[in-house]
Amino acid sequence: xxxxxxxxLIAVGLTLLVWILDLVRRDRLYVGYGIIFIGTILGAxxxxxxxxxLGWITRLVGALFPASALTLxxxxxxxxxxxxxxxxxxxxxxxLVIVVQxxxxxxxxxxxxxxxxxxxxxxxxxxxGVDL
Amino acid sequence: xETKPRVLVAIPAYNEAxxxxxxxxxVRESLPDFDLLVVNDGSRDATGRILNQLGVxxxxxxxxxxxxxxxxxxxxxxxxxDYDVLITLDADGQHxxxxxxxxxxxxxxxGWDVLxxxxxxxxxxxARSPLGRRIGMRLFSWLVRLVGRQHIYDTTSGLKVIRxxxxxxxxxxxxxxxxxxxxxxxxxxxxxxxEYPITVAERKHGQSMYSLLSHVTYPLKTLLILxxxxxxxxxxxxSRR
Numbered sequence: 245x246x247x248x249x250x251x252x253l254i255a256v257g258l259t260l261l262v263w264i265l266d267l268v269r270r271d272r273l274y275v276g277y278g279i280i281f282i283g284t285i286l287g288a289x290x291x292x293x294x295x296x297x298l299g300w301i302t303r304l305v306g307a308l309f310p311a312s313a314l315t316l317x318x319x320x321x322x323x324x325x326x327x328x329x330x331x332x333x334x335x336x337x338x339x340l341v342i343v344v345q346x347x348x349x350x351x352x353x354x355x356x357x358x359x360x361x362x363x364x365x366x367x368x369x370x371x372x373g374v375d376l
Numbered sequence: 377x378e379t380k381p382r383v384l385v386a387i388p389a390y391n392e393a394x395x396x397x398x399x400x401x402x403v404r405e406s407l408p409d410f411d412l413l414v415v416n417d418g419s420r421d422a423t424g425r426i427l428n429q430l431g432v433x434x435x436x437x438x439x440x441x442x443x444x445x446x447x448x449x450x451x452x453x454x455x456x457x458d459y460d461v462l463i464t465l466d467a468d469g470q471h472x473x474x475x476x477x478x479x480x481x482x483x484x485x486x487g488w489d490v491l492x493x494x495x496x497x498x499x500x501x502x503a504r505s506p507l508g509r510r511i512g513m514r515l516f517s518w519l520v521r522l523v524g525r526q527h528i529y530d531t532t533s534g535l536k537v538i539r540x541x542x543x544x545x546x547x548x549x550x551x552x553x554x555x556x557x558x559x560x561x562x563x564x565x566x567x568x569x570x571e572y573p574i575t576v577a578e579r580k581h582g583q584s585m586y587s588l589l590s591h592v593t594y595p596l597k598t599l600l601i602l603x604x605x606x607x608x609x610x611x612x613x614x615s616r617r
Contacts, residue, residue, distance in 0.1 A: 338550075341441055345449045348435035352413065352453060356433055 245310055250292050257289045280328075284321055288314075381460035383410040383480070386450035388443055388534075389467035393422040399469050400430055406473040410463070413453060415446040443534075447554045448547055455543040462543065464554075466534040470576045476535070479572050483537040486570065490542060490562060492528065493535030494571035500529060508591045515595065516556040516602075523606050524563035528571060531556040535574060542567055549608055552594075557601045564609035 264281045267273035291298050291314070298310045307313040385403055389396050396414070403412055413433050416424050418440035427434045435449050447464060454462040463480065465471050471493065483491040496502060502510040509532075516531045532555045538546070542562060551558045562569055 341445055344437050344439060344441060345445065345452065348415070348437050348449055349453050349456065352433055352435040353457065356457070359433075 245292070245298070253292055254289060257285045257292075261285050280325075381484070382458065383461045383463065384413055384450070384454045384457070384459040385410045385463045385465060385473075385476070386413045386415060386447070386454070387465050387467045388415045388417055388446035388450065389419060389423050389427075390417040390440060390443075390446070391419045391421045391423060392467040393419070393426055395469040396423055396467050397426050397430065399465070399467055399473070400427075400432055403465065403473045407476060411459070413450060414467070415449050417441060417443070417446040443553045444551045448550070451538070451543050451547045455540075455547065460540050462538045462540075464534060464536045464538065470578070471535045472575065472577065475574050476537075479535070479537050479574065482570075482572050483539065487568065488537070488570040489539045489567040490559075490569045491537040492530060492533050492559075492569070492571045493537075493574035494528075494530035494533055495574065495576055496529040497571040498573040512591075512595055516598065519599075519602060520556050520559050520563070523602070524560045524569075526563055526569065528556075528559055528569065530571060531559060533574075545612070548612075549605075551605075552597055552601055556598055557605045560602055561605040561609050564606060565612060 261282060264273065264278050264285075268275055268278040291301060298313070301317070302308075302310045302313040305313050305316055307316060385407055387396075387399060387403070392399075400412065400414070403410075411433070413435065414427055416427060416434050416436045418437045424434075424436060435453060437446065437449065441449075450462060450464065461480065461483070463476055465473065465476070475493065479491055479493055482488075496513070502513050505513060513530070513532065517527065517529055520526065520528045520531055532553070536554075545562065545565060545567070546554070546558060549561065551561070559569055
């Protein structure tokens with residue numbers, strides 16, 4: 245990879261890093277997700293700054309060029325993040341379902357209890373003979 | 377002294393303003409001994425208002441969660457309020473509440489955990505259904521037979537008599553529409569699922585919950601969840617040992 249390419253990628257990486265840290269600071273991004281991105285960016289920067297590491301990864305994934313190896317890794321990361329984000333959305337959606345169902349059940353249960361009480365209004369009074 | 381089973385009739389309803397009133401009236405007439413619960417699944421039309429006017433016990437979902445979740449709400453309600461039997465009916469008026477008693481007595485007599493009101497168990501004839509549905513019916517009936525080792529002819533019927541024994545298993549895990557996937561799950565867990573012949577009326581109002589797109593997505597989703605149901609049932613069985 246050319247020096248210019250490495251400089252551009254490092255600049256992009258650092259910008260992303262600052263952006264993610266700021267999002268976490270302003271509570272716009274959950275710290276757990278921030279860790280994933282920061283870890284990935286730092287890993288990418290390390291690979292770019294240590295050329296033997298990039299060469300080793302290129303051989304490891306069976307790519308012909310370092311750029312191809314980086315593209316493959318980026319693609320894997322995107323797919324991983326996509327699945328992860330969709331899984332998180334499903335988790336949140338399921339929590340919402342539970343809340344909606346719980347509200348509905350509690351509302352109906354309270355109505356049902358009120359109606360049962362209405363059906364036998366003086367039941368306890370009659371049985372106990374005391375004014376409740 | 378033997379106590380009478382507590383029975384809850386649950387009707388999941390989504391935008392059924394045109395038919396829900398008649399359905400409730402008929403249920404009240406035909407099944408006066410049973411409690412009635414309508415799960416208003418986030419309807420945007422006048423369904424909620426009609427239910428209020430009729431004074432029906434209603435669980436209202438604040439947003440539309442789908443048929444499966446509506447049934448699950450009814451199951452959870454029945455479980456918590458100590459009902460012995462839950463009967464599910466469609467809100468579109470296709471089921472005859474008058475036929476429910478026979479189904480209920482068959483369930484009590486034969487001891488089914490789930491008894492399905494089946495349109496096809498007698499005739500085995502899917503010919504009157506639209507082509508897409510006919511293919512789906514055959515496919516899922518065949519799949520249930522393959523993995524559940526029992527022939528269920530009507531896997532998509534909304535009329536079911538469900539015993540308390542399966543309330544918990546059916547709320548423990550999520551199902552799409554409580555159709556083939558739920559049947560397979562229960563069969564694999566060793567529960568008894570049966571069919572009883574019923575007739576259904578043509579839908580007069582509203583739209584089917586199956587849109588054009590869902591004719592493609594529904595079989596795929598059900599197929600996937602059915603396979604997962606087999607695994608899930610196996611894991612549940614192992615955890616019981």
